[in-house]
Amino acid sequence: MYSPTFKDDFKDWLQSIPAYPKAIKFKLGSIVDLVNFRANDLFHGEDIDWGCESHHAELKEEINGVSTPTWYYEDGSNQRIYCPFRDRQELDDAIRERRDSLSFAIDIYFREGEGGLSFLKLPIEACGTSPASNAAAWLPCNSKWSNAFKFDPTTTDGRCLHFTASSAGAFYVNFASIPSRVATWYSVMIGRNKVSIYKGGQLKKETSDLRAVSLGDDSLLESYFVCLYKTAGSTLIEYGKTVGTSNENGDVYLMFHDSDDHMKVRFYGFSNRNEPVDIFHISMKPRNQMNLECSGGTHKDFETQLCVPRCHTFCDPLEGCTEPDTDPLRATDCVACRYAKDSGTCVEECPSGKFLKGKTKTCIASFDIIADPTKSNENQIHKDIELDRPFNTVCLWKKFIKACTTQTTGENVLLYYKNMDGGHGGITVATHCTGGNFEGRIDFFSPIWSITQ
DSSP: OOOTTHHHHHHHHHHHTTTSOOOOOOOOOOGGGGGOSOGGGGSOSSOOOSHHHHTGGGOEEEOSSOSSOEEEEEOTTSOEEEESOSSHHHHHHHHHHHHHHHHHHHHHHHHHTTHHHHEEEEOOOOOOBOOSSSTTOBOOEEEEOOTTOBOOTTSTTOEEEEEEEEESSOEEEEEESSTTOGGGEEEEEEOSSOEEEEETTEEEEEEOOTTTSOOOEEEEEEEEEEEEEEOSSOEEEEEEEEOTTOTTEEEEEEEEEEOSSOOOOOEEEEEESSSOEEEEEEEEEEGGGOEEEEOTTOEEOTTTOOEEOOOOTTBOTTTOBSSTTOSSOOGGGBSSBSSEEETTEEESSOOTTEEEEGGGTEEEEEEEEEOOGGGOOTTEEEEEEEOSSSOOEEEEEEEEEEOOSEESSOSOEEEEEEEOGGGOEEEEEEESEESOEEEEEEEEESOOSOOOO
16 A cells, blocks of 8 residues: 655664664555556646647648658747647557556566576477478578567668577578468578578578678677568568677678568567577667668668669669669669659659659659630640550540630530551540630540540
């Protein structure tokens, strides 16, 4: 039971020990109790007329690609004032989540002990061969998973797993959606002769760079890291070694980009095969807090700072290109474009007369049309547009600025299709009215249906 006089009683007891040692009885509460309160307890009862609380109704969300929303309001001089929470309820939810996380961490600690969080010792375990793409490849066995080894790779800028290890043989770092199913794993095998990356037991990437492989000595320690950077459609894995005593600096020697039905992993663990392995100082940290150099055939992207294959600047760094490290690098080799794609080539921006179409990053032909009321007559031609393919989807936006004075079919704009050389076609924009004044735009999208007269 809480006693309001405990502080004074405890002080008196400490001061009495030299003269008269005696026991004192008290009970320690859980540290979780320190955050067991409501958000409203932090506020006064009266209405707040300053700060984020008073501008609750005016808060806007800043769109910056971060998974956690950023809220702000603008003061009298149009300066953005940022708020950590949108309202009291959001603050209350954050306190409750922090309390639940702390309670969960304490439960895990008492169940698995300190060693389960920061130190692992994997004994010798014989493993069989794998029927994977490389017949000599070995699948990991004697795997160690833990409730404490969970992470969220969707965190902004990715996450990096750091650890120090010693072993005379090969060992694995595994990331899994379902730990009991190897088919849901990404595995990085760190051996004396090579480092390999597997997906579901299938070999995907490897290197024999002497700087990347393990020391192969169970008495020598070395520090490693594996980073995962996840987007909506792909997962990037980077493997490397830390430099010096700090885990903030390191060199990347191997990377694997998976955009083919990539796996949504949430657990990580370690495995060995025929030699014991000791693993120390296991920790997880954001990738953007690391200073990494790209080695072993990888190249640092100037925007994302990720280690990726060397492709043209206009290529999407996470998708790469079909011919990396060519001289010169070609924008036509990009698997996907960083900015925009025009006629099969990645470009920095769409050329004049075209606009960027949504998530596809494709440059779409666009034509502004403005009627000339001084040349009004039936079937007036305003613009002829040559199509670049025999099939197109055509969309027309129109707005009448001035109504028709004489009309035969109402206020309208007509599109006519006509054949041209080579089986292609052109579009004629016309109006069936006199004195009408309109403006609009024609856009051409991917082929869906043919245009007929």
